[in-house]
Amino acid sequence: MQLTELLSQIDGRQLSGPVDLCPTLLCHDSRQVCEGALFFALPGAQQDGHAFVPAAIAAGACAVVVERPLPVPESVALIQVADCRRAMARMAAAWYGFPARQLLCIGVTGTNGKTTLTYLIEALLRQAGHRPAVIGTISNRFDGYSQPASHTTPESIDLQALLADFCQRGATALVMEVSSHALQQQRVFGIDFAIGLFTNLTPEHLDYHADMEQYFAAKQRLFCGDMPGCRQAVIHLGDAYGQRLWQCRPDALTVALEQDAAVRPLAVRQSLAGIEARIATPAGPVELRSALVGRFNLENLCCALGVGCCLGLDTEALARALGQVAAVPGRLERIENTLDALVLVDYAHTGDALEKALQAVADLRPRRILTVFGCGGDRDPRKRPVMGAVAVAASDLTVVTSDNPRTEDPLAIIDQICAGIRDPRVVRCAPETVPPVGSAYVVIPDRAAAIAWAVEQLRGGDVLLVAGKGHEDYQIIGSRKQHFDDREQLRLALRQRGALPRNGR
Numbered sequence: 001m002q003l004t005e006l007l008s009q010i011d012g013r014q015l016s017g018p019v020d021l022c023p024t025l026l027c028h029d030s031r032q033v034c035e036g037a038l039f040f041a042l043p044g045a046q047q048d049g050h051a052f053v054p055a056a057i058a059a060g061a062c063a064v065v066v067e068r069p070l071p072v073p074e075s076v077a078l079i080q081v082a083d084c085r086r087a088m089a090r091m092a093a094a095w096y097g098f099p100a101r102q103l104l105c106i107g108v109t110g111t112n113g114k115t116t117l118t119y120l121i122e123a124l125l126r127q128a129g130h131r132p133a134v135i136g137t138i139s140n141r142f143d144g145y146s147q148p149a150s151h152t153t154p155e156s157i158d159l160q161a162l163l164a165d166f167c168q169r170g171a172t173a174l175v176m177e178v179s180s181h182a183l184q185q186q187r188v189f190g191i192d193f194a195i196g197l198f199t200n201l202t203p204e205h206l207d208y209h210a211d212m213e214q215y216f217a218a219k220q221r222l223f224c225g226d227m228p229g230c231r232q233a234v235i236h237l238g239d240a241y242g243q244r245l246w247q248c249r250p251d252a253l254t255v256a257l258e259q260d261a262a263v264r265p266l267a268v269r270q271s272l273a274g275i276e277a278r279i280a281t282p283a284g285p286v287e288l289r290s291a292l293v294g295r296f297n298l299e300n301l302c303c304a305l306g307v308g309c310c311l312g313l314d315t316e317a318l319a320r321a322l323g324q325v326a327a328v329p330g331r332l333e334r335i336e337n338t339l340d341a342l343v344l345v346d347y348a349h350t351g352d353a354l355e356k357a358l359q360a361v362a363d364l365r366p367r368r369i370l371t372v373f374g375c376g377g378d379r380d381p382r383k384r385p386v387m388g389a390v391a392v393a394a395s396d397l398t399v400v401t402s403d404n405p406r407t408e409d410p411l412a413i414i415d416q417i418c419a420g421i422r423d424p425r426v427v428r429c430a431p432e433t434v435p436p437v438g439s440a441y442v443v444i445p446d447r448a449a450a451i452a453w454a455v456e457q458l459r460g461g462d463v464l465l466v467a468g469k470g471h472e473d474y475q476i477i478g479s480r481k482q483h484f485d486d487r488e489q490l491r492l493a494l495r496q497r498g499a500l501p502r503n504g505r
């Protein structure tokens with residue numbers, strides 16, 4: 001594609017260099033530049049891409065897009081734009097032939113529930129006769145083809161490449177998780193979302209966003225921004241930010257569990273077997289049976305119904321599609337055992353998610369609740385004490401361990417978690433001296449050892465919740481990423497206890 005054609009997509013100006021160029025690649029990382037690449041100098045959080053322009057040129061870049069002019073050789077095209085990330089998103093879309101225009105695009109945003117909702121909406125899109133592709137935290141996939149995701153929402157160049165690939169394979173629709181980082185960094189700029197869904201907003205990523213207002217402002221861009229935003233909005237009114245969002249999108253289809261809304265439950269029965277509910281929708285009341293458990297999943301199902309109504313599905317089709325989603329990997333995923341205990345792996349890694357997951361567990365009225373969890377390093381430290389307090393408030397026995405410590409000291413993260421445990425009725429114990437009754441917590445920094453120890457404590461009627469890593473099949477310690485899977489560790493520990501069923505892997 002000609003450089004001039006790419007430039008016609010953006011409000012920028014070429015300051016110097018040749019115009020009759022055909023770049024070979026779009027790229028924002030000097031380490032990936034090859035001969036003839038067009039390099040975007042992104043002002044990052046850690047580093048400034050402008051500093052890598054000389055390296056990009058040395059590696060063969062034929063053109064550079066910058067926010068601030070800088071000296072480059074005459075043979076290199078120098079393009080100045082107001083916002084490099086936005087220009088990159090526009091040019092990437094053009095480069096790949098605007099693949100999003102061939103797809104019915106649905107974007108899901110909010111702190112929790114996005115992944116679960118992409119699974120539910122995928123089923124709805126199928127029911128509506130589409131061939132849906134999915135982009136999100138667990139994987140990017142279409143029609144049996146799947147690749148593990150490195151981001152919840154890919155960087156714009158990767159995103160557009162992925163969409164072009166999906167289109168080529170025959171996708172007709174897309175449901176994608178849209179993270180606040182993506183909205184802030186313009187990764188989805190230019191994508192015309194037919195439907196945008198807002199689930200909820202609770203404290204998270206405050207290492208990246210200055211405060212909750214900034215976090216909300218990023219999320220809001222999907223609904224009332226200049227991106228161009230979504231045509232139809234579905235908003236969960238059950239939290240204060242949903243209410244605020246509704247003010248800027250009064251045309252939205254509303255969802256709520258406990259207040260008046262277009263989608264709301266009329267009657268609900270919850271058990272270990274799942275959720276049975278009669279739910280009011282604009283299409284009429286839906287009789288829903290889902291194997292998903294927990295009140296937060298009732299919320300997710302209602303949000304999905306809102307999207308299904310926007311797709312024009314009738315009540316039977318809505319119930320049939322949502323009833324097909326029996327599980328989402330790493331979200332309250334059950335690990336079979338012969339102890340008559342419920343063993344669950346869950347991706348709760350925020351205070352709100354952990355509280356909701358533990359509430360779902362408590363609603364099952366178990367004998368005791370045992371919780372194993374830690375917090376990720378190089379991520380919002382403010383959630384650590386909150387998760388500590390939430391875990392012990394709802395558990396009989398809590399094991400504080402490591403998540404992905406990344407470059408932080410695992411013991412320092414654990415100390416910050418424990419600082420939140422202030423309830424004098426909750427005692428800290430050594431693993432060998434846990435009292436038989438009352439609420440207690442122990443610290444076992446090694447996650448495999450923590451899981452094994454918790455499995456040792458399990459008795460019939462207990463629930464064990466291993467939270468924080470869900471579907472993840474790795475642990476990042478320092479800068480090393482090694483294989484680690486909570487589900488495998490649980491099965492290993494259960495086998496060692498002789499409590500893995502015969503067909504258990």
Ligand SMILES: CC(=O)N[C@H]1[C@@H](OP(=O)(O)OP(=O)(O)OC[C@H]2O[C@@H](n3ccc(=O)[nH]c3=O)[C@H](O)[C@@H]2O)O[C@H](CO)[C@@H](O)[C@@H]1O[C@H](C)C(=O)N[C@@H](C)C(=O)N[C@H](CCC(=O)O)C(=O)O
Nearest residue numbers: 028029030042044045046047049052151152153155179181
């Ligand atoms: C916090 C965050 O979102 N960081 C993203 C951001 O990095 P940054 O602004 O820090 O970039 P930087 O390191 O300062 O570098 C600036 C520029 O210099 C370039 N560079 C850098 C070094 C070099 O030698 N040469 C070079 O050209 C970089 O490629 C970049 O373009 O821009 C980079 C390029 O687009 C992203 O890869 C990077 O994602 C990092 C890896 C990340 O971990 N992001 C996570 C937190 C994230 O995005 N999470 C969200 C939300 C998940 C959720 O909802 O739970 C997600 O969507 O995944």
Ligand SMILES: Nc1ncnc2c1ncn2[C@@H]1O[C@H](COP(=O)(O)OP(=O)(O)OP(=O)(O)O)[C@@H](O)[C@H]1O
Nearest residue numbers: 111112113114115116137296346347348353356357
């Ligand atoms: N609607 C909800 N409200 C609160 N918590 C939820 C909700 N749905 C799921 N959760 C909890 O949050 C965890 C993550 O859920 P899910 O992966 O669906 O959300 P997500 O928004 O994709 O998260 P992430 O941004 O980290 O990928 C679940 O394991 C569950 O504990």
Ligand SMILES: N[C@H](CCC[C@H](N)C(=O)O)C(=O)O
Nearest residue numbers: 349375376379403404468469
């Ligand atoms: N997308 C989230 C996932 C966190 C999961 C948790 N296991 C951790 O590593 O902190 C993040 O990158 O902040």
